[in-house]
Each structure stands twice: as C-alpha cells, then as structure tokens.
Amino acid sequence: MPFAVTVHVELRPGIADPQGATIERSLPALGFGGVEGVRVGKLLRFTVDAIDEAAARAEVDDMCARFLTNPVIEDATVIIEALP
Amino acid sequence: MPFAVTVHVELRPGIADPQGATIERSLPALGFGGVEGVRVGKLLRFTVDAIDEAAARAEVDDMCARFLTNPVIEDATVIIEALP
Numbered sequence A, B: 001m002p003f004a005v006t007v008h009v010e011l012r013p014g015i016a017d018p019q020g021a022t023i024e025r026s027l028p029a030l031g032f033g034g035v036e037g038v039r040v041g042k043l044l045r046f047t048v049d050a051i052d053e054a055a056a057r058a059e060v061d062d063m064c065a066r067f068l069t070n071p072v073i074e075d076a077t078v079i080i081e082a083l084p
Helices: A018-026 A053-068 B018-026 B053-068
Strands: A002-011 A035-049 A074-082 B002-011 B035-049 B074-082
Touching (some): A002 A053, A018 A035, A018 B035, A035 A053, A035 B018, A053 A074, A053 B018, B053 B074
Antiparallel strands (some): A002 A035, A002 A074, A035 B035, B002 B035
16 A cells, blocks of 8 residues: 655754855845754655555665665664555 | 654645655665555754744744745655654
8 A cells, every 4th residue: 555755854963064054144145034953855755666665764764874875974764654 | 941853744736756766766676565655754853942932933934944944845744743
C-alpha cells in the first residue's frame, strides 16, 4: 500500500549554516527586522509503496542514513501518512 | 514577543523538479524500490520578534513574497508558534 512521506533534513545544532547566515544578514537591508537564528534545511516529499507503515518507515530511515542525508552533520525527521 | 517560524518552500505542482527526478532515478540502483514522485523543497526555520502573531505572520508572508521564495514557481507554507 502507498504511503506519503515527508522528510525534513536539517543541519544539526552547532553546525555552521552559511546559507542561513547570509539570509539573516540580508533581511535588515530589505526592511525586515527582528529575525534571528535562520537555519536552512531540505524538505523532501515522495510516495513509497510498502506492506505496512513499519516497513515504509524502515525503508525511509535506511534511505535517509545512506543517501538522503549526511548523518554526520544533518538530522532527518520522517513523517509517514497512509494514502487511501 | 518572539515567535518560532517554520517555512516550507516547495515547487508548485507541474513545475519540473530535476533534483527530485535525479534522486528518484538513483534510488533503484541503491536497492530502494517503490519510491515515486520525489519533490525537493526548502525548509527554513527562524525566530521573529513581533507584537502579536498576526504581525509576525504579515512580516513572514511579506518576506516570503519578496525574498525567500520565487512566487512564480514556488509555494510557501508558514507555520508560526509563540515562544515562551
């Protein structure tokens, strides 16, 4: 059965985020004040076909560890929903 | 008061996603089957200081439209939570 998967890939706390720092530095010049701690991550969405939710989660966790993230510097949060 | 903001930036439906297509093509060679429709977006997190949630949302919506996204090809979803 199909599952809708969302994966949030974010840099671990303490890992430098130059992309976020650049956004944060640029905002005041555009008139946006009071913004702090900008962090930029990736958002992946896909469907996966598996026999049940546990199997889907196991496959996605393995994909994250081996391919979708760099586990040394990134954390992944996996959200799985059954599709009708 | 401070608000924690999460912004999901995703390509609009129908816009080609070469990064997602590349991931999708690579997965079978790594032993991951049954994955379809891979779409890659951005996940931004930051804190914003505003007088209330409506003001925070207005500032973030304006940031998204003018700076954080390309409204022609991307959709933004804004999640705002009050911080203690």
